Amino acid sequence: MTLSPQTTQAIRNAADSHGGAKAAMLEALKLVQAAEGYVSDAHLAEAAAKLGVSTAEIDSLATFYSHIFRSPVGETVILLCDGLSCYLCGGDAVRDAVMQKLGIGFGETTPDGKFTLINVCCIGGCDVAPAALVGPDRKLVGPLSADDLTQLIGGGR
């Protein structure tokens, strides 16, 4: 699967607006991830070729950032905070509840490919702790409770 013409064009534009291929590498990775969910080897190579940088170089950058995913993730990515405020406001219970509900641990994806659960530290949502970022737009949700997980995984489950 090659990148869509729109993504390819967006990568080219990024190179122009960021002042060069090197400066646009991170933007390119974000564009690929937004379009494809994660950055596969093939897409990484494609983006590198579009920018005219080496695969090794762009991979170094991609792997530096933990929120650029280099392996497949589920349709909805849940970034659940395990920072201090969230912990003090009962984050552990939410964590256990969602893990149990989905049957996966941190860094794992449900077998049906719907959810990926990842732990992050403070996401700047201490005022609504326990908090999480959900979905492709990284929507901030909270305060969460162990009894009602709809904010995290919707009502379907």
Add this chain to the structure above:
Amino acid sequence: MIKLIVDGKEIEVPPEYTLMQACEAAGAEIPRFCYHERLSIAGNCRMCLVEVKGTPKPVASCAWGVRDCRPGPKGEPPEISTRSPMVKKAREGVMEFLLINHPLDCPICDQGGECDLQDQAMGYGADTSRFAENKRAVEDKYLGVLVKTSMNRCIQCTRCVRFASEICGVPEMGLTGRGEDVEITTYLESALTSELQGNLVDICPVGALTSKPYAFAARPWELGKTQSIDVMDAVGSAIRVDTRGREVMRILPRVNEAVNEEWISDKTRHIVDGLRTQRLDRPYVRENGKLRAATWSEAFAAIAAKLKDVKGERIGAIAGDLAAVEDMFALQDLMTRLGSANLATETTHAFDPSLGRASYIFNPTIAGIEQADALLIIGCNPRKEAAVLNARIRKRWRTGQMKIAVIGDHAELTYKYDYLGAGVDTLSELAAGKQSFADVLKGAKNPIVLVGAGVTARSDGAALLAMAAKLATDIGAIKDGWNGFAVLHSAASSVGALDIGFVPGEGGLTAAQMVGEGALDVMFSLGADEIKLPADAFVVYIGTHGDRGAHRADVILPGAAYTEKSGIYVNTEGRVQIAGRAAFPPGEAREDWAIIRALSDALGATLPYDSLVALRKALTEKVPHLLRIDQIEPADPAALAALARRGGGAIGKAPLLSPIGDFYLTNPIARASAVMAECSRVASGQILTAAE
């Protein structure tokens, strides 16, 4: 100039210096891992910490410019201390962190004994570790045939990453992950594609990258070290040959700023196993169509019997790519005594040394590339013909001050260039000023016209060479203080042969004529393995390996390889250098000049020298500049005007392609090497995945 006080000593250094350079100028020694003077600055290992007075924290001296140091309150020069207790403590702290995840497996590490980390740990390391937790473990990576990895040992200095992308021009290595998860790897563990990758082993300050073919072969302190010169190409890189007993164990680069800086090509470094295999270790004589082992006197008798009634003009000699000047000189002498003018090498038919030296050497010199601002490459793939010289071109190109154009192969050369075309007509167009690059050349201050084997190996090479010389003259590449006409030879023997006039004499035959049917009765081949020897002549082969030449031979006289004799080689710049003897020839093999001397006796045409010293005396009496080792005899550029005037007949239509097909297999030693064969297979894509 900026004034500084280093360890109480006042010095003045140029403002572009780093603190590290300034400290070194003051005589202080600064430990380092990530800093390398030929690479960009990374500043990530922190071993080079020093104290700058007035700065609260220790400072990484490799990444701190002297112009960034603030003077004291009364305008006193900045004070730096490299030995204060604070510095010692800081460096010890850095060392402790570096060793936390390092496996400390020196006893089974090939770097042991020549490891920067080991050495610095002696100075700054603690005797026990305070780190009781588990060390992290990193999987080893596949990087190809030549570089072995042991990634637990890596200290993430990123020298290898910078070397691959900056010097080699193949940005294939990277540092993936972050923090505790960082790992050095090629993208998806693919084999490296650079001809200079062997240098990674030297560049890595620890034992993370070591030599695969040399793995667990020897310890550095067991080895005898001999300074020598490489003969794999005409660059003449400075090397060190390490031997144990009679055996060559490995080849390393030496620093020679004028030639190879501190790099050598993979062929130079890794043909070592080729020196051992397929060696001719005793004379052979062909009887009833089959070669049989013989004694020296039998072999000489067979040659003498054959030569008895043969006239001089029916005898000829061709010297191979690896022949030393002394060997060619002795052979030339013998041929003259036998009444023959049929002398040639495999690679130099396009040149006429009687025009003068400037017509056949790399006049601007290799280091001179760094002064050039325009480069035209004609019929040459420098990456294959002279990988180290190509790195120099890339170095200059990276400064952005040299424009490059190519006529010939459209190859990946590790730098950007204007591709003008492959054909002779492109060259004529350029000469006529019809190509836009002609203006670049004309406008340049120091232009170079580089001519490679794609021109000189052709049968119409002489005419093409004249055309190139005319072009160089016309664009103003030859003027006071600059001679931009650069011949890149592909064989180590070429310039030496031309210097001593090892070329067809009056009425003599060229190499191509000599190998023609019925041209000769007896042919002497001094390791000529690239040319097809005649089927109908009696071939005497003096050489080292059971390669093409030996297979065709009627008598084989086993000679010495370049590591087994002391010999003069003249590189493509015309630089005279001496290769040292590191080992001995195997079995009954002898040094080539001595073989020729002994043979001359058996033929009743005794050569008047019976030691190498006497031979060199005779040689340098005839060609005095060969006495001036490590120097380039100034060449009169008038030779080029003569060459340009002379022209040289019809020029064919074929494209100007470099004749070197496979970088790894260009001579008999390389063809005998299993490592080179493996490299060639990987490079040609026959092995796509990891071989391990």
